[in-house]
Amino acid sequence: MKATWSGMIQFGLVAMPIRLYAATEEHPLRLHEIHLADDSRVEHRRFCKAENREIPYDQVGRGFELADGRIVPLAEDDLARLPLPTKRTVDVLGFVPFEDIDPISFGRPYYAGPGPGADRPYALLVEALARTGDVAVAKVALRSRERLALLRPRHGILILQTLLWQDELRDPGDLAPCTPVTDRELELAELLIRELTGINVGDVHDDYAHALEQLVDAKITGGELVEPAQPAPALDLMAALEESVRAAERAHGPPSARHRS
Structure with a gap:
């Protein structure tokens, strides 16, 4: 390196x-900026406002703006x-x-x-x-x-x-909810957390590239995309917690069996 x-x-x-x-x-997938009228690429050029013309990169420097609007040029030697x-x-x-x-x-x-x-x-x-x-x-x-x-x-x-x-940290304001929760809800939530404890982050993959390929292919061929199911807010919190715990136990086995293994 x-x-x-x-x-x-x-x-x-x-x-x-x-x-x-x-x-x-990072390995970002970049989408290009295009002109919507003809799908051609959009370029960003360096433009001098005073001379009303485009300038090459080797003529671009940096400067500090004073309170009165004047610019003080600062070269790399100055910053050093x-x-x-x-x-x-x-x-x-x-x-x-x-x-x-x-x-x-x-x-x-x-x-x-x-x-x-x-x-x-x-x-x-x-x-x-x-x-x-x-x-x-x-x-x-x-x-x-x-x-x-x-x-x-x-x-x-x-x-x-x-x-x-x-x-540089923003104040969240009043985003925190003020609704109280019950002891039983907390008990079920903690049980669900214990059931779902343990994940190998190295096994988790970025699916964005594959989804983007599917979208592009559908745009080219006129095919249909299958929208993934979106989770809905729980109308009955207790019922949702209980069913989540049962589903986790079915997937991972009861805690006693996991401890024996």
Whole structure:
């Protein structure tokens, strides 16, 4: 893999070089933008408003807009001189239990591999985090902005996971329902959860590509698509819970049989 960032991890008086590598790779199916009148592809061009003309990519730069509307051009050399300590350092602020980090704030994950001469302190940090169950909360500048991040161990290596800032999390408002539930409903819901506990995420596949192929084929041939059945809201919650538990038991067997196996 090609490193996307290199720098140092700093915690206390210990510092070690690391390199970051993208830990995930999405495989999106992209639909092209077309002109509805003739189905031709639509292109997005770089256009200079002042000169009223299209410009090539090598003439495109970046700039910061001031309050009065003026633009201050910022070249890559300027950004390289940004006086930000986290530009080349993962600055560990402290350690907290992993459970204290709300997954809603999780951003992009990176593999953090040891740099030259860092094997011993790197292995020490991985093992210490694994033993304590804690994660390191840090700041780091990635992709032209500073991010909150956590460092956690996974299969003997460090994962650097960027986090959203608190002001980037939206307030849900009054979305939470205020309707009370009964003890019997809770009992059945917990029983259903226990019946359905256990799934191998690696066996779950993305069906979107296949569904898209079916749609395209139907558009070409004039064939009919079979719409999948949609679940309907339960009119009788207790009856739905009881039948769900019975169906789960039929599919997986009673708990005692599963424990014996």
